[in-house]
Amino acid sequence: MRLVTLEDIHAAAAAIAPHVVHTPLLTFDSGLSIKPECLQPIGAFKQRGAVNALSRIPSEDRARGVVAYSSGNHAQAVAYAAKLLGMPAAIVVPDNTPQLKIDATRSHGAEVFVVGITERESRAAELVEERGATLIPPFDHPDVIAGQGTIGLEICADLPDVATILVPVSGGGLIAGVATAVKSLRPNVRVIGVEPELAGDAAASFAAGSLVRWDAHDRARTIADGLRAEPSELTFAHIREYVDDIVTVTEDEIRDAVREIARRTRVVSETSGAVPVAAYLNRSLPAGPAVAVVSGGNIEPKLFAELVG
Amino acid sequence: MRLVTLEDIHAAAAAIAPHVVHTPLLTFDSGLSIKPECLQPIGAFKQRGAVNALSRIPSEDRARGVVAYSSGNHAQAVAYAAKLLGMPAAIVVPDNTPQLKIDATRSHGAEVFVVGITERESRAAELVEERGATLIPPFDHPDVIAGQGTIGLEICADLPDVATILVPVSGGGLIAGVATAVKSLRPNVRVIGVEPELAGDAAASFAAGSLVRWDAHDRARTIADGLRAEPSELTFAHIREYVDDIVTVTEDEIRDAVREIARRTRVVSETSGAVPVAAYLNRSLPAGPAVAVVSGGNIEPKLFAELVG
Numbered sequence: 111m112r113l114v115t116l117e118d119i120h121a122a123a124a125a126i127a128p129h130v131v132h133t134p135l136l137t138f139d140s141g142l143s144i145k146p147e148c149l150q151p152i153g154a155f156k157q158r159g160a161v162n163a164l165s166r167i168p169s170e171d172r173a174r175g176v177v178a179y180s181s182g183n184h185a186q187a188v189a190y191a192a193k194l195l196g197m198p199a200a201i202v203v204p205d206n207t208p209q210l211k212i213d214a215t216r217s218h219g220a221e222v223f224v225v226g227i228t229e230r231e232s233r234a235a236e237l238v239e240e241r242g243a244t245l246i247p248p249f250d251h252p253d254v255i256a257g258q259g260t261i262g263l264e265i266c267a268d269l270p271d272v273a274t275i276l277v278p279v280s281g282g283g284l285i286a287g288v289a290t291a292v293k294s295l296r297p298n299v300r301v302i303g304v305e306p307e308l309a310g311d312a313a314a315s316f317a318a319g320s321l322v323r324w325d326a327h328d329r330a331r332t333i334a335d336g337l338r339a340e341p342s343e344l345t346f347a348h349i350r351e352y353v354d355d356i357v358t359v360t361e362d363e364i365r366d367a368v369r370e371i372a373r374r375t376r377v378v379s380e381t382s383g384a385v386p387v388a389a390y391l392n393r394s395l396p397a398g399p400a401v402a403v404v405s406g407g408n409i410e411p412k413l414f415a416e417l418v419g
Numbered sequence: 420m421r422l423v424t425l426e427d428i429h430a431a432a433a434a435i436a437p438h439v440v441h442t443p444l445l446t447f448d449s450g451l452s453i454k455p456e457c458l459q460p461i462g463a464f465k466q467r468g469a470v471n472a473l474s475r476i477p478s479e480d481r482a483r484g485v486v487a488y489s490s491g492n493h494a495q496a497v498a499y500a501a502k503l504l505g506m507p508a509a510i511v512v513p514d515n516t517p518q519l520k521i522d523a524t525r526s527h528g529a530e531v532f533v534v535g536i537t538e539r540e541s542r543a544a545e546l547v548e549e550r551g552a553t554l555i556p557p558f559d560h561p562d563v564i565a566g567q568g569t570i571g572l573e574i575c576a577d578l579p580d581v582a583t584i585l586v587p588v589s590g591g592g593l594i595a596g597v598a599t600a601v602k603s604l605r606p607n608v609r610v611i612g613v614e615p616e617l618a619g620d621a622a623a624s625f626a627a628g629s630l631v632r633w634d635a636h637d638r639a640r641t642i643a644d645g646l647r648a649e650p651s652e653l654t655f656a657h658i659r660e661y662v663d664d665i666v667t668v669t670e671d672e673i674r675d676a677v678r679e680i681a682r683r684t685r686v687v688s689e690t691s692g693a694v695p696v697a698a699y700l701n702r703s704l705p706a707g708p709a710v711a712v713v714s715g716g717n718i719e720p721k722l723f724a725e726l727v728g
Contacts (some may be wrong), residue, residue, distance in 0.1 A: 131443045137460045145460075148685040151446045212663075372723075374459040376683035376716030407685030412728055419724025 111347050114252050116181025116199030116294035118257035122162040129161045135268050136375040141144040142400045146377045149409025154205040155405045156187035163246050164191045164259030171226045172197050174242040179234040181207045183247040189220035202234045222279050249283025250342040259287025265401050276386035278405050279303035279312045280337040280361035284346030289352035300396050302390040303356035311340050312358040368417045420656050423561050425603035428568035431471040438470045444577050445684040451699050451709045455686045457716025464714050466601035472535030472555050473500045480629040488543040490516045493557040498529035513545045551676050558592025559651040568596030574710050575604045582707025585695035587714050588621045589646040590611035591654030609705050612665035613698040615641035620649050622665040633695035645691030668697040677726045688720040
């Protein structure tokens, strides 16, 4: 299996630079900075991978557009990237998707198809077939991984003495990219994945040395709704090669972390984005300056108000 | 009266660069970006002016330290800057200051003196006298104005086609610096001050062409507790020279703006920091890309939860 390389990630950085925010490191306390990817225009890091993947579609295929299926940040990321690059986008969402997210995806000019949750993949495949469009997966693709890896480049450039980087793990695209970039540049920096205990399949896989599958119903128990996916063979291969450890955090630790991030750094994070800070606050870590990638900030306003008040 | 110059502001930018966040412009909607100064380590732009003012204290005076009186962000800004530059700091705060802010100021290593509100100035003057320390005023000083002006340099560099910049007005140090920088670099960009209607003394002064004084009790009616001060002769001279207009917003408009900033840009703003966005949402502005300086994010968590929920 060919893994993404540092060169792929440098190329991605050049491709996406005009279209993403170079997020600043913000001081959480004397030991931790956060990398607030919630400040991207769509409110999440997914914009990096989507813009990179779309920018690599050959020009002769662009007019036929792109297709994605997602109920979350990936839908908006692909819609946003397609608008930027002038390509049509069709997004397939399950019928339990909040109207707010459907509207946000439509606001970027994408065509939205609402289907039963079990029909997502087949409807997307039909659209790809009918239109000759390109399917953009949420994490299981080298161009997506390379795009997310640009976060690692920025951390290494902006905090040369970083010792530990904490990254949320779901499908594994984010940590695959970040770990590849960071370990290629600075082999001594520790890259640690963080998962909710209730969706701790990647931690179990990491401990076992091969992919362990958890039932989707079990993974759905966590409040961190962006962390319910599971790694693919491709993302797990990067994790095995480059990641030092994967730790888990409890639901209460996640809730507290959302509040502490808002109070200390004035940033709105979603529960999934707050898990690395939960690990920093509650687990023992290697010494030295740490960075937590706060991956997104798309949280339901009522829940956010409850957590920060 | 000597006004601050573009050269003063360029010098300030060089002096403070290692100690402040170059805040990114964040997309609010297609017409507006925000400049989130709430992302500075102390949660407000005041850090820029304080670091610049302290960095210009002659080395032979540094060991005697600095003194400031403030119940708000200036107290933390001076304490933070003093710690950075290795100087002792004494901060005089009125006895109605929330314990949270006193603790935050102490956490930066400053000595805090709690006094009756009418004794603030005299106690600060005593400390200056006893210690031979340097008094750092919150806005009425060229070095403070020059530090705040670095925000204008960053906006012009990061959004070359900016047409309008909206800035909160209280004592006027922020808008004096920003307007001086922006008008010196780009005379055609419009710089508009924004005030709460209930503390609209600067708007009244601007319309009258000379300082109009409002009673402190009247200015204290607004929820925007950081915008209750009034311009000085020095800051008003910059406003007359460089500012295009000052507009006012209502209390409800300010509350709504805090919510919209959190939802659209994932940033926590204080009421005082949200007034420029309130003006964008509710007043007619010149055509073209606008930037709102969101000056701070130190808001009481219960109030914030109420506004965003």
